[in-house]
Amino acid sequence: MDALKAEIALKRKVVQSEAEIRPSKYMRRGELERLKEEEERQAREEKEKERAAKEVIERNAAAARSIQKQKTNISSPSTSNTPAPESRDSDPAILESAFNIPNNEAIRRLRVKGQPIRLFGESDRDRRLRLRALELIEERGHEKAGTNDFRKALEDVESVEREMRAKNDKGKKKDDGEVNNSSGTVAMVDLGLLKTDPDKLYPVIYYALKRTLKEWEEAMDERPEDVKRTHLGKLAAATQVQSAEYLKPLFKTLRSRNLPPDMLLRIAEIVYYMQKRQYQKANDSYLRLSIGNAPWPIGVTMVGIHERSAREKISTDQVAHVLNDEVSRKYIQSLKRLLTFSQTKYPPEDVSQLMG
16 A cells, blocks of 8 residues: 555656646746736846846946045146046036936837937947937927917017018018009909819919918007007917918918819808908808818718618718818818908998808
8 A cells, every 4th residue: 555655656756846847838827927017126136136246346436436536646646637538528527426317217218209329339438428418408498399380479579560560661672473452453363263264263272372371460569559568469469370380281272273173162252252341241251161161971871782762962062171181171170260350440331242
């Protein structure tokens, strides 16, 4: 019986030793985490050892330099007033010790900034210096990074006001040649050209919008100084500058004559009704341009192979162009601002034509 027990124990030991030696096909999640923690702990210990060795080397080098400096001062007292050449070498060490961070922290900061963690042939010291230079650049440009376009327009208005105040004895500047002055005339938009010759509409719309924008700018300049210096006056001038900036892509598209036909139709209607002082109709065309009048499908639009009955009513001329991109939204919004200014300056004879 004892021999049988001994034989069973021997077989059990052999099976356990084979199981330990032979790699298993599957591993538990706990074992994987334990192995990962051991690898991280070993990596941390190695980094700590490397850093401690570097600190010891730096301390020994600093002590050797100080001893050498004392020897040179004792041997040559006449030249004690002049700085030793080794003092220049100690400055980078002092600067580096002030920004002595671990390598894993430097890697983390570089990854947060979207920078490569190591360049070709770059040492750990060079990487820390590069990280410090990036942080100093960000600190210097932090004040300029938080400004938006409206704040920039407001600052531009204030700078222009300061320049105009310094040159108050001079007259107004001439136009840039693209628009006639306020006393000139601009051709009326003919909606019949949409079917016959749409290319002739582009310059008419271009100069009409340019003239309205110029009149808005002149109206801002003709205000009294006490109105300009108020907060509301500065906001109004900044809105005008911002609208002029937003309309630049539209003017560029009009010059190249590549507007989509549906957008050309709506913008031509807006300019036409604005010239006719029928602002209610112009506002309706603006709404069709911006949000459209197509029925918005709610629920399931496609069931099997059959479409809904109202699906064919959604056409290209009823699309909400304000949802296309940010550039389109900005100049469409600026068109609405031009329409509001034109209604203020040229009110209609019929009160029913006022926009709500």
